[in-house]
Amino acid sequence: MARIAIDMDEVIADFYSNDLKVYNELYETELTISDLNGQYVSEFYPETDKIMRYIRNTKGFFKDLPVIENAQQVISELMQEHEIFITTAAMDFPNSFDDKFYWLQNHFPAIQKENIVFCGNKSIIHADYLIDDNIGHFRNFSGTGLLFTAHHNKKIDHPIRMENWNAVREFFQQQTV
Amino acid sequence: MARIAIDMDEVIADFYSNDLKVYNELYETELTISDLNGQYVSEFYPETDKIMRYIRNTKGFFKDLPVIENAQQVISELMQEHEIFITTAAMDFPNSFDDKFYWLQNHFPAIQKENIVFCGNKSIIHADYLIDDNIGHFRNFSGTGLLFTAHHNKKIDHPIRMENWNAVREFFQQQTV
Numbered sequence: 505m506a507r508i509a510i511d512m513d514e515v516i517a518d519f520y521s522n523d524l525k526v527y528n529e530l531y532e533t534e535l536t537i538s539d540l541n542g543q544y545v546s547e548f549y550p551e552t553d554k555i556m557r558y559i560r561n562t563k564g565f566f567k568d569l570p571v572i573e574n575a576q577q578v579i580s581e582l583m584q585e586h587e588i589f590i591t592t593a594a595m596d597f598p599n600s601f602d603d604k605f606y607w608l609q610n611h612f613p614a615i616q617k618e619n620i621v622f623c624g625n626k627s628i629i630h631a632d633y634l635i636d637d638n639i640g641h642f643r644n645f646s647g648t649g650l651l652f653t654a655h656h657n658k659k660i661d662h663p664i665r666m667e668n669w670n671a672v673r674e675f676f677q678q679q680t681v
Numbered sequence: 682m683a684r685i686a687i688d689m690d691e692v693i694a695d696f697y698s699n700d701l702k703v704y705n706e707l708y709e710t711e712l713t714i715s716d717l718n719g720q721y722v723s724e725f726y727p728e729t730d731k732i733m734r735y736i737r738n739t740k741g742f743f744k745d746l747p748v749i750e751n752a753q754q755v756i757s758e759l760m761q762e763h764e765i766f767i768t769t770a771a772m773d774f775p776n777s778f779d780d781k782f783y784w785l786q787n788h789f790p791a792i793q794k795e796n797i798v799f800c801g802n803k804s805i806i807h808a809d810y811l812i813d814d815n816i817g818h819f820r821n822f823s824g825t826g827l828l829f830t831a832h833h834n835k836k837i838d839h840p841i842r843m844e845n846w847n848a849v850r851e852f853f854q855q856q857t858v
Contacts, residue, residue, distance in 0.1 A: 509805070589805055595794040601778035617772040618801030625795040628686070628766055630807035630823055646807055 505586055506679070509621075509631040510579070511641070512592035512604060514654040516612070517569040520544070526559055527552070542655050566603035571611050574669035582676060583614060589631060590615060593641070595624035635672065650675065682763055683856070686798075686808040687756070688818070689769040689781060691831040693789070694746040697721070703736055704729070719832050743780035748788050751846035759853060760791060766808060767792060770818070772801035812849065827852070 513519035520537065527545045528535055540548050546556035559565060582588060590608060594600055601622060608620055626634065627644035634641065635650045639662055642649030650672070651662040666672045690696035697714065704722045705712055717725050723733040736742060759765060767785060771777055778799060785797055803811065804821035811818065812827045816839055819826030827849070828839040843849045 507805075589802075591805075594799070595797055598779070598782050598794070601782070601799070602775070605775050605778070616801070617775070619805075620772055620801065621805055622771070622778070622799040623795075624793070624797065625766075628684075628768075628796075628798055628807055630805055 506632040506676075507587040507589065507630075507647075508582060508676075509589045509591040509626075509629050509634045509647075511634070511636040511638070511652070512590060512608075513569075514572075514637040514656075515635055515652045516572050516575040516579070516590075517566070517607065518572055519566075519569055520655055522565065522569050523556060523560070526565075527556070530555075537655055540655065542658050544656060561597045561599045563599050564603060566597070566600040567606055569607065572669065576611065578669040578673045579612065580614065581673060586676070587619075588615060589619045589621055589629075591621045591623060591626060591629050591631075591634070593624055593626065594622035635666065683809040683853075684764040684766065684807075684824075685759060685853075686766045686768040686803075686806050686811045686824075688811070688813040688815070688829070689767060689785075690746075691749075691814040691833075692812055692829045693749050693752040693756070693767075694743070694784065695749055696743075696746055697832055699742065699746050700733060700737070703742075704733070707732075714832055717832065719835050721833060738774045738776045740776050741780060743774070743777040744783055746784065749846065753788065755846040755850045756789065757791060758850060763853070764796075765792060766796045766798055766806075768798045768800060768803060768806050768808075768811070770801055770803065771799035812843065 510516060523545045524535060524537060527533065546553040579588060592604060594604055605620065608615060621629065623629065626641040629645065632647045633650055634645050634647060635652050637652045637654040637657055639651055639660055648664065651657060651665045653665060653667045666675065687693060700722045701712060701714060704710065723730040756765060769781060771781055785792060798806065803818040806822065809824045810827055811822050811824060812829050814829045814831040814834055816828055816837060825841065828834060828842045830842060830844050843852065
């Protein structure tokens with residue numbers, strides 16, 4: 505049995521598409537993810553950076569994010585054999601606490617509330633694996649970092665990359681052989 | 682330099698006295714801490730357990746807790762030499778997130794938000810020391826647990842006990858000699 509820490513945004517929750525939806529509404533555009541070329545909306549249009557940060561920190565933003573494909577099924581399978589923690593850098597957006605907690609209870613009701621961690625610096629996490637879309641969080645992490653593919657990290661080099669949740673399933677099936 | 686994780690309730694925030702204040706208001710009593718004989722109000726009057734849990738989970742309950750004596754001064758000194766994280770089991774009372782974050786920003790502004798952790802099960806914390814009033818959190822904790830004296834744990838046996846924040850200062854002064 506391993507202890508697996510799993511990030512929320514861009515790993516189980518589709519944060520990126522919500523940014524895009526807000527942007528398209530505000531600016532009456534019809535941008536798609538492929539138009540962004542691996543950048544966040546706020547990087548693509550630097551003048552909107554502060555606006556997007558403000559919007560992300562309004563209550564409700566994190567409440568209705570779609571679930572990343574197959575995350576529910578694969579995490580449910582992993583929970584049969586492993587200890588699962590959700591570790592999310594909620595401190596970036598302090599108004600997101602309630603939304604994130606609600607979202608997890610709603611979409612991942614089998615994850616006990618004791619196994620949810622809101623943190624900033626993930627070097628505080630004591631786990632065997634961390635599945636995250638941000639390689640910055642692997643710095644000083646004591647376990648193995650698994651980079652989960654997101655639009656913004658496709659060009660980043662990292663020893664172990666998970667293209668999607670099916671790849672995560674296969675990775676842990678191989679670990680237990 | 683050590684990494685020191687510090688609990689909130691009954692270690693830096695005086696949770697206990699707020700329980701008592703609420704109880705005295707609701708029941709028109711004048712109980713003092715010594716009347717409770719080391720128990721929580723809700724244990725002392727078991728019929729009020731659900732009521733007290735409900736009240737603790739209302740927004741605002743955790744916002745105005747007094748600071749435990751000398752916590753600010755000693756933590757500020759420890760921050761000169763050590764890495765400090767606040768690790769609080771906020772998941773017991775999910776409505777407390779905003780209050781706890783506000784309280785920390787208000788009373789401990791020098792603690793970066795990246796160094797605040799809301800969790801349930803503290804075995805997920807990767808630190809050298811954990812200062813906590815609840816020995817349950819030392820179970821499976823990978824570092825050294827320092828039991829911070831609170832009314833409810835006075836009779837509990839634990840190898841390293843901190844009577845107050847001056848004792849914490851002395852403990853870490855001795856560690857660095």
